[in-house]
Amino acid sequence: MALHAEPTHAASSMPSDVQVTPVRGEAERMQFIRLPYALYKSDPHWVPPLEMERRDFLDPKKNPFFEYGELELFLARRGPDVVGRIAAIRNPRHMEIHGTKEGFFGLFECVNDAGVARTLLESAATWLRLRGMDAMLGPANLSSNQDWGLLIDGFDTPPAVMMPHNPPYYAALLEACGLTKAKDLYAYELSSSAQPPEKVVRIAEKIRVRDGVVVRPVNMKDLDAEVKRIRDIYNSAWEKNWGFVPFTDAEFDHLAKELKTVVRPELALMAEVQGEPVAFSLTVPDANQAIRAANGRLTTFGLPIGLVKLALASRRINRLRLIILGIKEGYRRRGLDAILYLDTLRTAKRLGYVGGEISWTLEDNHLVNRAIESMGAQRSKTYRVYTRAL
């Protein structure tokens, strides 16, 4: 497969030797799941997901997205070779909340060939068009509450846990198919040794005393109640964000269950003002550092080699990702975010983590971005959500 060749330009018509078919049956589903393992063979920063995790992810019985969403997977073949894949996604909740007829594409992988990319995108576009949609956004895997965006800058490091990664040529492929930027998402890098400006620290401490802010770790023993509190904060905090769709209860529980295995309670912080939970931040160890050790499988020839590697590597995780920091409406612009950042930073230092990523934020969420930058964080990666009329 010519991975790093120049894309073939001016492929305005579909190449006739490329066939895109919807995925039917177990064998094709596995081909869909396994394509990236071949595609990224030579990418030192790619983190191979666990095959089984991907299978569950695409299982309508296991992934709560399917309780309302619909999708169709497509595989592109040239002769016997699988050369690309895409998912067309219908998300009725997104359409309802935003009052648009936008569909999504996602799980996009493709060899460096504009013809293949075009055929894939057209297949997804047609599927969406036939279901009454007039625009598509993406890549989204599978919604804005899971990971989304195409990496367009910052290819020099591996992705943090639950963040996407892709070869640099994807942007050119999508743009050649008429997709344009809808929104950029930022990821920031913060080292544990960073010294936040003294002014920020001083003001934060002042607020803490003045407003009676209590920051406490999440109570893992009463997780169900805590998850409910967190969900309230999350859905209220993100409400007006571009592209946001509130989690369903099932989705949130699913996420909580997934995170439970990796979360360190010291880094899941709840800020309360006079006993009322008003802000929440979640930082998790970057499990990608461990997952890549397994190279996609827990077993090799039936032996639990990957599982052992995974277990050993998970002890050596030295990076974090701050996934969520949300403040309830009415408590913003009061410095609560600074308090949470500072406490997280301190705990991270204490627990021996060297640093981590804060991601993702919307490019035009200046309030949040300024706050992150004021901590001394550097923008490390840019992801782009594309759009196209159908």
Place this chain on the structure above:
Amino acid sequence: MSDVFDKCRNWKDYRIAKATGLYPYFRAIEASHGATEVEIEGKRVIMVGSNNYLGLSADPRVKEAAIKATEKFGTTSSGSRLLNGTLALHEELEARLAKFLNRESAIVISTGFQTNLALASILGRHDIVFSDRQNHASLVDGIRLSFATERKFRHNDMDHLEQLLSQADPDAGKIIVTDGVFSMEGDICNLPRIVELAKHYNARVMTDDAHAMGVLGTLGRGTSEYFDLEKETDLVMGTFSKSFASLGGVLAGPFEVINYIRHKARSVIFSASMTPGSIAAALKALEIIEAEPERRARLLDIAEKMHNGFRAMGFDTGVSVTPVVPVHIGDQVKCFRFWRALHEAGVFANPVIPPAVEPGHALIRTSYMATHTDAQLDRVLDTFETIGRKLGVIPETRPSVYEPVQIARPGTRILSNRASEKWAAGSNGLLADKGGITLDQLSRMSSREVAGRLFDAVEQLTWRAANLQPEDLRKLGNAPMKLWEKRGELPGLLLEKGAHFFMRNGAHSDRN
């Protein structure tokens, strides 16, 4: 020694149906009251089983045109179009239809059935015809009469069609043939995708718009107008016995093609042409179709009223989004009983049983006219509700919610009712086929594949084990207890599993 007539003498089905009084066919209509009500065996019934969509067969203007033409040209043309059977009226109708349908040329043929048979004349030995499995019998026969290869795709299954197209010889001539509106289920062909596939695989497209012409589209030109794909649809066929209140058919397309058919199709040149009365009626009907779009609007309003009326009672009207409103009954015998009860209560509808539909999906097909009055329609609905309850087709009380049907009105691009849509349900690629394999498949695998499967199974087990939650462990611990409690049900359960296993095996071999 066998006699050709043996099968006729030994044919029991008819005698059984007659003896039980459940024989629903060839009912003689003795009088018609404005087409919406007819008399059968002296009984006046509301007609919801005709394809007279716009109600024009009873229109005085159409009747008068037929009478006048008969007076002027006589009762028949007495010959084939090729020789003595072409009247100026035929040519006028052809010119008008070509214009109406936005095509270079059109030919009118004595019946709709023969029109589809004429298709055979353009299908050569090396051509491939891709045809929907639920296409009308006349298309099936038209293809059968040709020497072309036929490839049938599952009803409206565009993935299957694409698969067949991609496997076909790229150099062969190809044509995709489909009903526009399917006559029994009332759904619409996926023309947008068909056209896309046709473009991609270099195939021609023909739609049989028998049930769509006069019904679909802003101007009533049928499926291709409805989807705004008239340029992309190469050939369009229509019939006069439905919206056009007459008898005959039309095929429209590029001049060379129609001209070729005119001279080569045996169903054209060896058949007497349309009678003067039929042509004149069709001509007048066309005029009215063009001048009175409100009839179409009324028809679609009626369709919506009936679909949702039936659904509100708990009936299932399937995938239909058109004035063809199938009411699902299920069992074949029950369907006959339903039909007879309807007839006795004064409603004429048609039972549709296997093989026209899948076994276990027998239905009562109803279809409507723009001239039906609301009072008539309400009576039909009431009758269905009473009988439906009596026969246990619908629950005693109306369901609190139902999925309304969105009708294929101009400007929409609906193919079929999503709520009942089996073939295009989302995530279907994921839900279908959970990956079990049959013994037969296993025996055909290489050792490498078998090992791969085995290792995958171990991987899966390891993953499940690694993800076990405390509550899962508790459940696991309770399993032996539960099994012991349910020991009485075990034989039945095993039987059921066994049946499923064999059925799946069957399904697999079916697909291959």
